[in-house]
Amino acid sequence: MAERIxxxxxxxxxxxxLSPLVSGVLSRLKEIIQSKRGPSIFQPYRDLxxxxxxxxxxxxxxxxxxxxxxxxxxxxxxxxxxLIPVLTAYPLYLAFMGDMLGGGFIxxxxxxxxxxxxxxxxxxxxxxxxxxxxxxxxxxxxVFMIVFFTISFVAGSTIPYIVQQxxxxxxxxxxxxxxxLLVLAFLxxxxxETGRIPVDNPSGHFELAMIDESKTLEYSGSGAALMKWGGQxxxxxxxxIFLNVVVTPWGLAIGTSPGAVLLxxxxxxxxxxxxxxxxxxxxxxxxxxxxxxISEFLGAAFLTSMAAMITxxxxx
Amino acid sequence: xxxxxxxxxxxxxxxxxASGLFLLCAFGMVATRQAQACLHLFMxxxxxxGISAILVGIHPLAWDLIAVGLLNFxxxxxxxxxxxxxxxxxxxxxxxxxxxxVNVPTSLxxxxxxxxxxxxVAAPMLRAVAETGYAKVNVPIGLAALLLGIYTLAVRxxxxxxxxxxxxxxxxxxxxxxxxxxxxxxxxxxxIAFDALMLTFVMGVLTRAIHEHVGTTExxxxxxxxxx
Numbered sequence: 001m002a003e004r005i006x007x008x009x010x011x012x013x014x015x016x017x018l019s020p021l022v023s024g025v026l027s028r029l030k031e032i033i034q035s036k037r038g039p040s041i042f043q044p045y046r047d048l049x050x051x052x053x054x055x056x057x058x059x060x061x062x063x064x065x066x067x068x069x070x071x072x073x074x075x076x077x078x079x080x081x082x083l084i085p086v087l088t089a090y091p092l093y094l095a096f097m098g099d100m101l102g103g104g105f106i107x108x109x110x111x112x113x114x115x116x117x118x119x120x121x122x123x124x125x126x127x128x129x130x131x132x133x134x135x136x137x138x139x140x141x142x143v144f145m146i147v148f149f150t151i152s153f154v155a156g157s158t159i160p161y162i163v164q165q166x167x168x169x170x171x172x173x174x175x176x177x178x179x180x181l182l183v184l185a186f187l188x189x190x191x192x193e194t195g196r197i198p199v200d201n202p203s204g205h206f207e208l209a210m211i212d213e214s215k216t217l218e219y220s221g222s223g224a225a226l227m228k229w230g231g232q233x234x235x236x237x238x239x240x241i242f243l244n245v246v247v248t249p250w251g252l253a254i255g256t257s258p259g260a261v262l263l264x265x266x267x268x269x270x271x272x273x274x275x276x277x278x279x280x281x282x283x284x285x286x287x288x289x290x291x292x293x294i295s296e297f298l299g300a301a302f303l304t305s306m307a308a309m310i311t312x313x314x315x316x
Numbered sequence: 317x318x319x320x321x322x323x324x325x326x327x328x329x330x331x332x333x334a335s336g337l338f339l340l341c342a343f344g345m346v347a348t349r350q351a352q353a354c355l356h357l358f359m360x361x362x363x364x365x366g367i368s369a370i371l372v373g374i375h376p377l378a379w380d381l382i383a384v385g386l387l388n389f390x391x392x393x394x395x396x397x398x399x400x401x402x403x404x405x406x407x408x409x410x411x412x413x414x415x416x417x418v419n420v421p422t423s424l425x426x427x428x429x430x431x432x433x434x435x436x437v438a439a440p441m442l443r444a445v446a447e448t449g450y451a452k453v454n455v456p457i458g459l460a461a462l463l464l465g466i467y468t469l470a471v472r473x474x475x476x477x478x479x480x481x482x483x484x485x486x487x488x489x490x491x492x493x494x495x496x497x498x499x500x501x502x503x504x505x506x507x508i509a510f511d512a513l514m515l516t517f518v519m520g521v522l523t524r525a526i527h528e529h530v531g532t533t534e535x536x537x538x539x540x541x542x543x544x
Contacts, residue, residue: 172329177336184340296347299424303343306428310435311336314453 007261008092015081019236020044029280048225056221069117070223073230076110077237084160085244087264089252091161099158118215125207129214139298140192146305147185154178164249181308183247188301194235197283199294243271328449331371335457338364342461346427349413358480362392365487369494372450384505391509396516403520417471434460450495458492475523
């Protein structure tokens with residue numbers, strides 16, 4: 001019992017501590033592939049430290065929502081971390097509290113508050129970004145639903161630990177058509193949810209074209225740092241669900257010894273690194289879609305997830 | 317039937333995977349805007365059809381099905397793209413977006429509806445034929461690909477993408493056919509393969525001629541008779 005609580009805390013510590021590193025590696029890889037040198041992979045840590053030291057300026061018109069949002073955005077991914085397999089293949093102390101849909105709702109809660117806060121600032125770009133994020137969000141919602149229903153249909157459960165076990169044994173399960181198509185649909189969903197290139201340009205600094213970033217424009221000092229860190233953790237958590245549960249369900253700690261759990265950390269990081277390379281290739285070879293073509297991208301994702309469901313339905 | 321019951325699960329599993337990707341390519345052909353991407357998706361679809369035919373042919377062993385798969389690789393992955401490159405190069409390889417009568421998100425929803433229709437149409441057919449492990453997945457998906465091909469043919473307004481729709485229909489029909497007709501004669505597939513080749517060639521030459529005369533191959537724009 002004690003070790004399960006401890007591992008659960010370790011899991012949270014890993015997500016909190018390593019998520020800036022992942023985003024640093026991602027931007028560095030992207031610079032390398034564009035034949036630039038790029039900043040150090042530890043740059044996000046420096047940015048966070050700098051922002052925490054700076055003074056926070058709050059508009060007089062801003063409501064309490066504006067001040068509460070950074071904390072909600074920061075805490076939401078931590079709650080999800082308690083529910084999902086980050087390091088271990090068996091459920092930890094608090095994992096009984098929710099399934100994958102529950103995790104999705106908690107992440108959506110953070111998104112909801114950041115949208116509302118962006119509107120309350122009265123900065124026109126904030127409201128614009130907020131409405132665009134909602135547009136992407138409601139188009140992504142049906143895909144999200146169908147993906148999770150298909151996963152639960154195939155694996156017979158929405159608990160991430162059981163789903164993860166289902167793909168591992170027997171190995172033929174891994175090559176099921178539903179699984180391969182689900183991976184594709186989920187990948188497109190992740191590109192949309194984390195604001196990656198066919199949908200949104202994360203490194204763009206042109207306010208009129210921003211989708212995700214413009215919501216945090218008004219924040220400064222520690223508020224900005226929390227929003228940034230929360231975004232990085234959200235990405236880490238989504239990658240953990242994508243990689244540990246759906247794509248590569250191997251490499252998680254099976255034993256309960258501290259050594260096995262610690263060994264899982266580099267393995268998970270290795271998986272994430274491999275995925276980041278794929279992500280960078282996708283981002284560098286595609287161009288950003290026009291705003292009104294995002295519906296086509298997510299429509300394609302929806303069809304992919306439906307194809308997964310249909311093939312699964314035909315088999316049984 | 318005993319031989320069917322002994323089908324190795326792995327072959328069925330791989331065939332299901334090929335079917336899923338086959339369906340995905342059919343969806344992709346409805347969704348894409350580029351003529352070249354449409355051709356590539358058609359090639360990918362033919363590739364998965366060939367794979368599926370070979371898998372169905374392995375057990376119970378049917379050399380003609382394996383030959384059908386290999387023949388399919390040669391015609392649809394090599395000869396048809398080569399022929400299109402030869403006849404209508406600028407239509408496929410150097411141009412632009414396809415004009416479509418219905419916008420893409422609506423098309424995607426219609427495609428989904430057609431797939432569900434195919435599922436319900438296939439259910440009584442499956443009861444009629446001896447149900448092997450392959451037919452259960454191949455027949456509905458083949459029918460769906462057939463309907464999606466017809467849909468592509470109907471909404472695309474240009475000659476080359478319409479040709480793609482026609483060829484995709486043929487793919488879908490054969491995809492369903494290989495799984496239910498165990499003794500599909502090689503002659504039939506040979507005839508169809510040459511048919512498809514000739515079709516591509518004739519359509520290509522025709523398209524080129526129309527393009528030279530009229531300056532466009534938009535079928536929607538050719539509806540009216542005009543004085544020069």
